[in-house]
Structures are given as C-alpha cells and as structure tokens.
Amino acid sequence: MGDGSGRVPAWLVPAAAGVTAALAALVLLDWALVAELLSRTVAGYVPMSPWTAAELLLAAAALWLGHGRQRGRHWRVGASACALLVVALAPAFLVQSATGTNLGIDELLFPRAILRPGLPYAGRIAPNAAVSLLAMGAASLLLTWGRGRAAVIAGQVLALGAGLIALLALIGYAYGVRGLYLLVGAVRMAPSTAVGLLVAATGFFLLRPEHGPAGVATAPDLGGLAVRRLLPLIVVLPLVLGRFDLAGERAGLWGPRLGAALTAIAEIIMLGTAVWVGGALLGRLDRRRSDAEAARGRLLRRERTARAGAERQARAELALRRAAEAVSAALTIEEVVPRIAESALEATGSDGVVVKRVLAEEDAVEVIAVAGSTVPRVGSRGPYRGSFTEAALVHGRVEAVPVIAESGRPFSPGLLEVCGQCRAAVVPLVAGGTPIGALALVRRPERAPFEDDELARAHVFGDLAALAFHKAQLLEDAQRSRDEVLHAAEARARLLRGFSHDIKNALGAASGHLTLLEEGLIGALEAEQREALSRARGAIAAAVELIDDLVELTRAEAGQLSIEPRAVELHRVAAEVAEGFRPQAERRRITLHVEAAGPQPAAYTDPARVRQVLGNLLSNAVKYTPEGGRITVRSGERTGGGAPGPGTWHVVDVENTGPGIPPEKRDVIFQEFARLEPGDQRGKGLGLAIGRQVARALGGDLTVQSTPGRGATFTLWIPAAGRRRKERAA
Numbered sequence: 001m002g003d004g005s006g007r008v009p010a011w012l013v014p015a016a017a018g019v020t021a022a023l024a025a026l027v028l029l030d031w032a033l034v035a036e037l038l039s040r041t042v043a044g045y046v047p048m049s050p051w052t053a054a055e056l057l058l059a060a061a062a063l064w065l066g067h068g069r070q071r072g073r074h075w076r077v078g079a080s081a082c083a084l085l086v087v088a089l090a091p092a093f094l095v096q097s098a099t100g101t102n103l104g105i106d107e108l109l110f111p112r113a114i115l116r117p118g119l120p121y122a123g124r125i126a127p128n129a130a131v132s133l134l135a136m137g138a139a140s141l142l143l144t145w146g147r148g149r150a151a152v153i154a155g156q157v158l159a160l161g162a163g164l165i166a167l168l169a170l171i172g173y174a175y176g177v178r179g180l181y182l183l184v185g186a187v188r189m190a191p192s193t194a195v196g197l198l199v200a201a202t203g204f205f206l207l208r209p210e211h212g213p214a215g216v217a218t219a220p221d222l223g224g225l226a227v228r229r230l231l232p233l234i235v236v237l238p239l240v241l242g243r244f245d246l247a248g249e250r251a252g253l254w255g256p257r258l259g260a261a262l263t264a265i266a267e268i269i270m271l272g273t274a275v276w277v278g279g280a281l282l283g284r285l286d287r288r289r290s291d292a293e294a295a296r297g298r299l300l301r302r303e304r305t306a307r308a309g310a311e312r313q314a315r316a317e318l319a320l321r322r323a324a325e326a327v328s329a330a331l332t333i334e335e336v337v338p339r340i341a342e343s344a345l346e347a348t349g350s351d352g353v354v355v356k357r358v359l360a361e362e363d364a365v366e367v368i369a370v371a372g373s374t375v376p377r378v379g380s381r382g383p384y385r386g387s388f389t390e391a392a393l394v395h396g397r398v399e400a401v402p403v404i405a406e407s408g409r410p411f412s413p414g415l416l417e418v419c420g421q422c423r424a425a426v427v428p429l430v431a432g433g434t435p436i437g438a439l440a441l442v443r444r445p446e447r448a449p450f451e452d453d454e455l456a457r458a459h460v461f462g463d464l465a466a467l468a469f470h471k472a473q474l475l476e477d478a479q480r481s482r483d484e485v486l487h488a489a490e491a492r493a494r495l496l497r498g499f500s501h502d503i504k505n506a507l508g509a510a511s512g513h514l515t516l517l518e519e520g521l522i523g524a525l526e527a528e529q530r531e532a533l534s535r536a537r538g539a540i541a542a543a544v545e546l547i548d549d550l551v552e553l554t555r556a557e558a559g560q561l562s563i564e565p566r567a568v569e570l571h572r573v574a575a576e577v578a579e580g581f582r583p584q585a586e587r588r589r590i591t592l593h594v595e596a597a598g599p600q601p602a603a604y605t606d607p608a609r610v611r612q613v614l615g616n617l618l619s620n621a622v623k624y625t626p627e628g629g630r631i632t633v634r635s636g637e638r639t640g641g642g643a644p645g646p647g648t649w650h651v652v653d654v655e656n657t658g659p660g661i662p663p664e665k666r667d668v669i670f671q672e673f674a675r676l677e678p679g680d681q682r683g684k685g686l687g688l689a690i691g692r693q694v695a696r697a698l699g700g701d702l703t704v705q706s707t708p709g710r711g712a713t714f715t716l717w718i719p720a721a722g723r724r725r726k727e728r729a730a
Contacts (some may be wrong), residue, residue: 013067016203021060023196027053031110048190050109052125055089055133056196058082062140063203079144086137093125094134097187126189128165128181132197135162136204143207153212156205160213163201169194174243241266334368336468341371344439344461348454351422352442354415355465356389358435365389365437374419374442383410389438392428398455399426403445411440421445425455427462431470439465563606563697570603570610570718571596571635574652577614578633581622589627597636603650603718609694610652610718613702616687617654617714624658625711631656643717644701650718660708669704691716 031050065079096103106123107114114123125133135158142155169189172180182188209218217227244266248254341353352372356365359381366381384390387410392399401407405420415422422442429436439462441450450458575594585592614633621631634653643649661669670692688702695702699719706712 013203013206014064016199016206017060017064017067020056020063020196020200020203023192023199024053024056024060027192028057031113046188046190047122048192048196049106049121049123049125050114051089051093051105051123052129052133052190052193054109055086055125056193056200058086059133059136059140059200062086062137062144063200063207066140066144066204066207076144080141083137083140083144086133086140090125090130090134090137093130094127096124097127097130121187124187126182126187126193128169128183129189129193129197132162132165132201135159135165136197136201139204143204146208149211152208152210155208156212156214159201159204159207163198163205166194166197166201170198171239174239175246238267241270337369337465338371340461340465340468341369341439344441344458345371347457347461348441348450349443350441350450351444351447352419354440354442355429355437356440357437357469358384358389358393368437372442374415374422374444376415376418386410388424388426388440389428392426392438393430393435396428396430398428398459400424400450401426402449404442415442419444423449425450425458427455427458429462429466429469431466436466436469438462563609565604565606565698567602568605568607568610569600570605570650570652571600573607573610574614574633574635577611577618580615581618584622585631588622588625590622590625591630593630593632595632595634597634600635600637600650601720603720605650605698605718609698610716613691613694613716614652614654616691617716620687620714621654621656621658625656626658629657629711637720642703642705642715644703645719648720649700650720652716652718653713654716655711655713657711660710661704661706661712662708666704666706670702 027048028050031053059082062079062082065075065082068075092103092105095101096106106121109123111123139155139158139162142151142158146152146155166189169181170191172178172182173191173194178188181194206214206218209215217231249256337355341355344350345353350372352374353370354367354375355369357368358365362381363384364381365384365387367376367378370376370378388399388401388407391409401411401424403420404411404422404424405416411424419442422444424443425441427439427441429438439458441454441458443450575596578592578594582592618631618633625631632653632655634655636651637648638651639648670688692702695716695718700717703715703717704712705715
C-alpha cells in the first residue's frame with residue numbers, strides 16, 4: 001500500500017481472514033486434543049478461550065464472505081449470518097463479567113480441558129475481547145449491506161475501535177501495564193486473542209476502501225501516499241522508544257525523568273527526520289507530477305498534431321476512395337472526371353482543381369472539369385504548345401508554378417483573370433504511354449506552398465483521371481466491337497433464314513417427286529428402288545433437321561430466342577422427357593432411372609426450352625451409353641459445386657456410364673459441329689452448342705463433369721425464381 005497506487009491489493013483482505021481463521025483453528029484443535037501447546041498459562045500469559053477462538057473463526061468467515069459480496073446475494077447472506085452469531089454471543093459473556101455470574105456457557109466447549117486445575121475462567125471471553133468482537137460483528141453487517149457513505153464510514157470506525165482495543169492489550173503486555181489488557185473482573189485478554197483481533201479488524205477496515213478513513217489511506221493522491229508512509233512510523237516509533245526507555249530504567253541506566261527526556265528527544269529527532277523525509281518525498285513526487293504534466297502537455301500537443309494529420313489523411317483516403325469508386329462505376333468521362341476533381345480538391349487542400357484534355361488535332365487544351373473557387377470556365381480552350389501541360393507531359397513530372405501571372409507560359413484560359421497571383425502545380429495525365437492532358441492544382445498566394453505529400457496525392461488523382469480516360473476509351477472500343485459482333489450475328493441469322501427458306505423449298509419439291517415415285521404414279525418400282533427412295537427421303541429429312549438446328553443456333557447467338565417463362569415443376573418436366581426416351585433405352589438394355597431430391601419449389605423458366613435441352617442430353621446419353629449401361633436423371637437444388645453464380649440454383653443432372661470425355665474436350669464439345677472422335681457420325685454436332693445457348697438464354701448454363709472411362713454428367717442450371725425476377729427487373 002506504500003507504492004502510491006491507492007489500491008488495496010486483492011489478496012490482503014482474504015489473507016487477513018485466512019490468518020485469523022488459521023490462528024483460531026489451531027487454538028480449537030489444541031483445546032480439542034488437550035495438547036497444552038497454546039492453551040497453557042506461561043509466565044503470566046493466559047491462553048485464548050475456546051469461545052474466543054470460535055468467535056474469531058466466525059469473524060474470519062464473515063470477512064472472507066464479505067470480500068466476495070459482489071459475486072452474489074448468497075455471499076452477503078453468509079457473511080451476515082456469521083456476523084450475527086458473533087454479535088449474539090459476545091453480550092452473554094459481557095453480562096457474566098459485569099454481574100459476576102456464571103450462565104453455564106463457559107463449559108459448553110471442551111469441558112474436560114476447560115476444567116483442568118490452574119485454568120480459572122479458561123472458557124470465558126474477556127470483556128474487552130467481547131467488546132472488540134461485538135464491534136467487529138456490527139462493522140461486518142454495515143460494510144456488507146451498507147450502500148451509503150455514512151454506513152461505510154460507521155463500519156470503518158467500528159473496525160478501528162475493535163483494532164484499537166486489541167492494540168491496547170498488546171501494548172499492555174509489552175509494557176507490563178495490567179490495566180490495558182484486564183479491564184473488569186479477573187478475565188484478561190490473551191496475547192494470541194489480541195493478535196487475532198488486530199488482524200481481523202485490519203481486514204474489516206480495508207473491506208470497503210472507497211470512502212472514509214480507509215479511502216484517505218488508500219487514495220492515489222499525495223495525501224494518501226503521505227498517510228501510508230508516515231502512519232507506520234507514527235505508530236511504531238513511540239512503541240519502540242517507550243520499550244527502549246522501560247528497558248533502560250529496569251537496567252538502571254537512567255531514571256524516569258532522564259528516560260522521559262531521552263525519549264522525548266529521540267521522538268523529536270526521529271519524527272522530525274520522518275517529516276523531513278516525507279517532505280522530500282512529497283517534493284520529489286510534486287516535481288515528478290510537474291514533469292508528468294509538462295510531458296502530458298507535450299503529448300497532448302503531439303496528439304492534436306497527429307490527430308489533425310490523421311484527419312487530413314482520413315479525408316484524403318476518403319476522397320481517394322470516392323474517386324476510385326467513380327472510376328470503377330461511371331462509364332463516361334463526363335461522369336467520372338468532375339468527381340475526381342472534387343476528390344482531389346478535398347485531398348490536397350487546394351482552392352481550385354482544373355482537369356484539361358489535349359486536343360491533338362487542334363494543337364490545343366480544353367478544360368473539361370473544375371472544382372473549387374479559383375477556376376476557369378469548363379469548355380474554355382488554350383494553346384498546347386509552350387504550355388505547362390506540354391511541359392508536364394514531356395518531362396513526365398509535376399510542374400510547379402510559383403506565380404501564374406509571372407510564369408511566362410500559357411496556363412488555363414481565364415485563370416489569369418480569376419487569380420493571376422495564385423500558385424499552381426500541374427500533374428501530367430498519361431495512360432498506356434499516350435499523353436492525355438493535365439490536372440492542375442491552384443492555391444491562393446496567402447496560403448503555404450504545396451507539400452510533398454499533397455503533390456504525391458495529386459499524382460494519385462492524376463493517375464485515376466488518366467485511368468478514367470483510358471477506361472472510357474476501352475469501353476467505347478468494347479461497345480463498338482460488341483455492336484459489330486451483334487450486327488454480324490444478326491446478318492448471319494438473316495442470311496441463314498433466307499438460305500434455309502430457299503433450300504427447304506427445294507428439298508420439299510424433291511420430297512414431293514420422291515412421293516410420286518414411291519406411290520407408283522409415275523411407274524411401278526422394284527424393291528431395291530423403293531429402299532433407295534426411302535434412304536433418299538431420310539437424307540432429305542436429316543438435311544431439313546440440320547437446317548432447323550442451324551437456324552436455331554444462329555437465333556441463340558444473336559439473342560433472338562423466344563423465351564416464355566412461367567412457374568414450372570422442374571422435376572416433373574425432367575421425368576416426362578425421360579419417359580419419352582425409355583423405349584429407346586430399353587431396346588439397348590440401358591437402365592433409365594429418374595430421381596428427385598425431395599420436395600422442390602417451382603422454377604420460373606420456359607418449360608419448352610427446358611424440354612429442348614433435356615431432350616438433346618438424353619438423346620446423346622442413349623447414343624453414347626453402351627448396352628447394359630445406366631442413365632440417371634436427377635433433379636434438385638444446389639449451391640456452389642460448379643454453379644454459374646452465387647446462391648441457390650435449380651439443377652437437372654443427366655448422368656451416363658458411357659466412355660467419358662477427356663479434359664481437353666470438355667469445352668470443345670459445346671462448339672458447333674464438334675465431336676469426340678473425327679470419324680464419329682453419331683449426331684450432327686450441334687445439339688450441345690444449341691443446348692448451352694438455350695440454357696444461357698434462360699439465365700443459367702449447361703456444364704459437364706466427366707472422368708474418362710467412367711461416364712459423364714451434364715448439368716442444366718436454372719436460376720431460382722427470386723434470382724430470375726431480380727435479373728429481369730435489373
């Protein structure tokens with residue numbers, strides 16, 4: 001407690017309770033075993049009575065439970081129960097001592113040991129010990145349940161009184177003054193009792209140190225430190241000097257008067273020394289406090305400076321983030337560059353920001369965005385040759401302009417009239433090695449020049465502006481390429497539709513002539529001729545189907561597929577399509593199995609297009625699955641696992657036990673006229689290409705997973721109804 005912290009160590013109160021309880025328990029054990037180690041009278045000293053030990057044990061329990069009162073109500077109730085027992089037993093022994101009667105309670109504990117010869121009143125609590133215990137019990141109740149300042153102070157005063165009674169008894173034994181440990185009757189307080197009471201009273205005094213005398217002694221200020229440093233000297237020093245004087249008198253070294261004088265002189269010297277040491281300590285602490293306050297002031301100034309810098313940095317970062325968001329979100333120069341100019345104005349602390357673009361064809365610069373007050377008009381133009389914009393772009397660095405009017409170079413048109421005495425910094429804008437323009441910072445003459453970190457931030461905003469120009473150019477080129485691709489796809493679709501119409505007319509005419517031959521209207525045919533006619537009709541039908549597939553593919557590529565979405569039970573559609581292929585599968589002894597992963601919500605899609613994709617997948621599965629193999633159609637919902645996007649998707653898997661697809665062919669098979677093997681004539685090579693285009697037109701995709709030799713699984717992904725509605729709304 002002398003370290004100036006002003007806090008009572010957490011172990012101190014429980015330690016006081018433990019020491020008191022240990023002393024009381026040893027005494028009770030000694031009485032129980034009749035060991036006569038602590039319970040015998042030695043050289044005028046008396047033993048602690050069993051009742052005193054029991055009371056001390058209860059007081060220690062009350063102290064320990066009171067220290068844990070914050071843990072819950074049951075701790076306070078336990079402390080109060082122990083304190084009430086202490087308070088209830090003490091008055092009975094006071095009555096016996098005051099009236100000289102025996103109420104019969106002395107012999108209730110360990111009667112065989114108590115009634116031994118030579119131990120008069122061994123079972124009785126001394127009156128002064130009873131008063132001390134009574135005060136401690138009351139202090140425990142006040143400190144455990146008291147909520148106000150007055151209750152805490154009253155409890156501490158009672159604890160101090162209890163400790164003072166015990167201290168007086170110890171002084172009496174030290175100086176041989178009988179009246180200090182024997183107050184009434186023939187029962188005196190035992191030394192061990194005085195020690196136990198003093199330790200317990202100290203614990204109760206420190207139980208609630210937030211108010212009262214304990215609060216003063218444990219305060220973290222200079223007053224508390226002085227109390228903790230001087231109080232031990234004030235208490236111990238007179239006791240030591242008095243004992244020394246008494247020993248000198250008994251040895252005949254000096255008489256009472258000389259002893260008193262020597263004691264007074266020693267007390268003056270030692271107390272004066274203590275005061276001087278305390279003063280020196282307080283002076284040193286005061287100097288430390290002054291130094292600490294000065295250091296605190298310096299730290300506060302540094303903190304304010306650092307906070308201002310951090311706030312500027314935070315504003316700059318926020319401005320940079322807004323500029324970056326503008327670059328990533330906006331699509332045109334007109335949208336993004338003004339926002340970059342506003343952000344640069346805030347991040348660099350400028351009075352004005354001007355963004356200029358080089359017009360190479362006209363050998364001029366044009367103002368396309370401004371921010372702040374000291375700026376020219378948007379759209380104004382000036383010469384490029386000899387300007388600071390040219391110098392910044394040629395040198396590839398920031399060009400500083402101390403005074404615009406005195407620079408001797410053309411600057412932004414109109415700025416001379418607005419603020420000719422302003423200073424400026426011109427940042428080059430370059431993207432992909434191509435000069436684009438410049439970003440100019442303008443600051444009034446009464447303000448400080450631009451600092452290095454501000455110019456560094458200006459460079460960042462210049463890079464963002466150049467990136468915005470570059471991005472806009474790329475987007476423009478991409479849009480142009482996209483328009484060209486769409487135009488080519490539409491032209492291809494128109495050409496193929498016209499071509500297919502003409503070809504189908506010719507094939508229809510040929511089919512009509514074959515019908516006349518087949519029906520014998522032109523002449524009788526032999527069997528071989530009829531078979532040749534049948535093969536010719538099949539070839540014409542295949543050609544018509546191929547033409548229809550090509551038309552469908554070109555429509556899908558041009559984005560011209562008709563989609564009519566509605567609520568669809570996807571597992572039911574999958575089962576119906578699978579049943580249509582069951583006869584073909586059974587002819588090849590292929591097992592066709594349909595599974596559904598429990599109840600499924602409806603999908604919002606085009607059922608005819610779903611049937612088209614699943615029909616193609618099942619047709620391929622029957623073609624490529626060997627005899628005796630297995631085809632499984634499985635529908636359900638899935639998240640992740642190769643999904644074309646986040647969230648939950650409706651899926652239909654078509655799994656077969658065919659030869660599988662090599663990894664290098666898994667993307668190729670979705671291209672038109674693609675086959676696994678060059679000589680493979682099964683199919684036209686358009687079904688998967690059309691299926692993927694249709695799936696993507698539905699908002700999903702068509703994917704494949706395969707292990708060569710173990711078959712393949714094609715998955716049709718259909719977006720969930722909520723996702724599809726959001727995409728349509730967007």
